[in-house]
Amino acid sequence: MKGVVKHIVLAKFKEGVTKAEIEKLIKDYADLRNHIKQVKSFEWGTDVSIENLNQGFTHIFETTFATLEDRSAYVAHPDHVKFGTQLFPTLEKVIGIDFVPSPEP
């Protein structure tokens, strides 16, 4: 079963942040699933869009949770908070948005 809450983060790194630094951050981001039991799944990728609507964002991260309560526990978890203090200074811009996906209009 897929997660019923999706947590999407779009990121654009600051100029000067190195490829190695970005790779380390992605590794640490993925590693949160090993420390925060509420994480159902974690996926990420770089932009491959062709519509010129990415607004400069280059990285996409999608974490899923079973419930909104699990999402909230993740947000408040010390390891997530600590990771945020590592990630945020490297970002030129960021969007974080959550939704409960429905196939029905």
Add this chain to the structure above:
Amino acid sequence: MKGVVKHIVLAKFKEGVTKAEIEKLIKDYADLRNHIKQVKSFEWGTDVSIENLNQGFTHIFETTFATLEDRSAYVAHPDHVKFGTQLFPTLEKVIGIDFVPSPEP
């Protein structure tokens, strides 16, 4: 199997666009899967985030495809292009971004 290409659209509607207009647009968006065979799945939802990072975006749409070629066929499909001409004038801002999700850093 989940789609191997995810196409995410974040939207913020202009002030003055009515709830009924938004509902019709979401219905038409979802209906694309019935006209464009490359669509594997379509899901949407409204923002329920708690981190104050949504940058004003309120609606999330996620369409999946089996391949990048299927994604490109969708983008170019006349029904998608036509829907875009309906949707875009109603938006204050929009992001469209695609990625090939990987669980590994």
